[in-house]
Amino acid sequence: MPAILMAIGILSITCFNSCKREYINYSTTSDVNIYSYLEAQADQFSLFKKIIDKAGYASFLNTYGNYTLFASNNDGVNAYLKATGKASVDNIDEATAKNIVSISLVPDTIATQLFTDGKMRTPSTAGQYLITGAANVGGVSSITVNKQANLVKGNLRFGNGLIHIIDNVLLPAPLTLAQMIEQNPNYSIFSEALKATGFYDTLNVAAAANTNINRKFLTLVAQTNAVFNAAGIADFNALKTRYSTTGNPKSPTDSLYLFVAYRVFPELSYLSDIVATSSHSTLAPLEVTTSMLQGDKILLNNDIFNGVLEPGVQLDRALSDNSASNGVLHSAASNYRIKVRKPTPVYFDLGDQPEVRRIPGMYRGGGSKRVNFNLGELADVTWIGRGGAGNFFAYLNTPTVPGSGDYYWGNDYVYFSDRFQPNSNGMAQIEFKTPLLVRGRYKVWVGYKRIGTGNPVVVSFDGLALANLLYLNEATADNQSDALLESRNLKRYTESPAVSNSNGFTSKMVGVINVTTTDRHFIRFNSNGTLSQPVGFDMVEFRPIDMASQILPRFGRNGSLIY
Secondary structure, three states: OHHHHHHHOOOOOOOHHHOEEOOOOOEEOOOOOHHHHHHHOHHHHHHHHHHHHHHOOOOHHHOOOOEEEEEEOHHHHHHHHHHHOOOOHHHOOHHHHHHHHHHHEEOOOOOHHHOOOEEOOOOOOOOOOOEEEEEEEOOEEEEEEOOOEEEEEEEEEEOOEEEEEEOOOOOOOOOOHHHHHHOOHHHHHHHHHHHHHOHHHHOOOOHHHOOOHHHOOEEEEEOOHHHHHHOOOOOHHHHHHHHOOOOOOOOOOOHHHHHHHOOEEOOOOOHHHHHHOOEEEOOOOOOEEEEEEEOOEEEEOOEEEOOEEEOOEEEOHHHOOEEEOOEEEEEEOOOOOOOOOOOOOEEEEOOOOHHHHOOOOOOOOOOOOEEEEOOOOOOOEEEEEOOOOOOOEEEEEOOOOOOOOOOOHHHEEEEEOOOOOOOOOOEEEEEEEEEEEOOEEEEEEEEEEOOOOOOEEEEEEOOEEOOOOEEOOOOOOOOOOHHHHHHOOEEOOEOOOHHHHHHHEEEEEEEEEEEOOOEEEEEEEEEOOOOOOOOOEEEEEEEEOOOOOOOOOEEOOOOOEEO
16 A cells, blocks of 8 residues: 555655565444544553543544544654653643644544645644655655654544554644754854844744734745855855845845745745645745756756756755744755846747657657647646537647748647637637746737638736737738838748748737746637637747847747847
8 A cells, every 4th residue: 555655645765666565454443433442442552542631632532523643552652752751651741742632633534545745635733734755764665744653554444533553653843944944053054044134033933823824834945054065155144245235134125135035935835745836936026936846856946948948956855844833944955046037038839848849759850740639638738628529739740841831930830629619629718838937028929820710819818818819810911011010910920031921920919918927827818709720829929028129030940030
């Protein structure tokens, strides 16, 4: 069973297939509830039952409900007593007993098959989330709980919930994020930065005491002294000299303030959560951090910008996923800061999808090739269809024969099923995740090959419809200048001679957008009528509104930009 559980975890240890495995047995009993089982199995749980009694949870666990209890066996309690220098359970005070039981009890029934490498779906009664993970010691793989205990036996089912037996005592995280950093000498530079910028106070409020519902749990990406030293920063004064632009690190406009704010996410994200979402808001206004999983590496800000890979920073997994009373602490393996960018044009080839690129020789591979994708097969493209065989996304290469009338950029294009229409056998809506866009204002141009029908397409950005409808029978006229066409929100966008009218290849300016965060966003196409033939959609241009030219560069069949 552990092999199955760990395979579903995003960060599963890769050596399980070659290791000796402990198998978890599933059991059922005729006992009415959790407490009566612990009472009946005194040889295993007499000590943990005493802790429950001292905490005052006996009657609570003796009633019906839906709970999951991580119950420490006697060996686990004895290990805890030895580690804390206590002679017996009698030496545990009531407050400590309450802490132990409240963190061990989840008001939900969560079987082991629902464990992932990260936080559980429901917080414990202590108000903190438990995390599960994987460990391998001496060739034996096991499931860990809160990095404090190993799972011995799981899924004992009772009338009021489940018991999972563990080999140690669970304890709630006692420190806030600020205190965790302050008490670890390896983070002394970062701790001084927290205090100098005022973020120590922000990160020093326990979730239970925080009245701001949006700040109860935070995620902090810190840096050790060694990471700062490797970047040429010997101490806090050197850090302040490098980054503080105003001399007042508490000022929200100061770069050191923003340096720290950029490392605080207003969310509770363990490693598995970080890789499950491609971008994360930060306390630096309007700035996000992107994330991705590359092999077994978790990378922040590893972005392709204007076709060029900007290498990101790796999270140190061994120093990450540390629970605090108000969030989780991660550690970056190298120094990083906000990337300062100005709005810049982004030319989005709609066929440039990771799944297309993974097919050998397919993406802009020359010749005449085609591949169809069904709903769910593309990570960054979703759609709504009305059923039927025509509900698919098609990527096509066009022939590269000299003199061909097709002038798609890069010799490829896409179309949205056999019929882009909101009725049977067609697709009504399709949405793409864009490349990274720097915050700013942009004109949005959609490049397509003209067809005979004029039914409109509505284009939306992040769910907001843009001003200009896209009529796919609109085309550029041979005798009209670029300036005249632009005044009509049209242009020739390909390399073909103007006299040939690009064989119907046209770009329409569908509206102006205000990108408020530097991030990937969403562009959507909605069909408002019957388009009974495939529509060759080529590309979307995001050009800054103050760009010197909205016409140049044009786009070549070989993928080039033509100025």
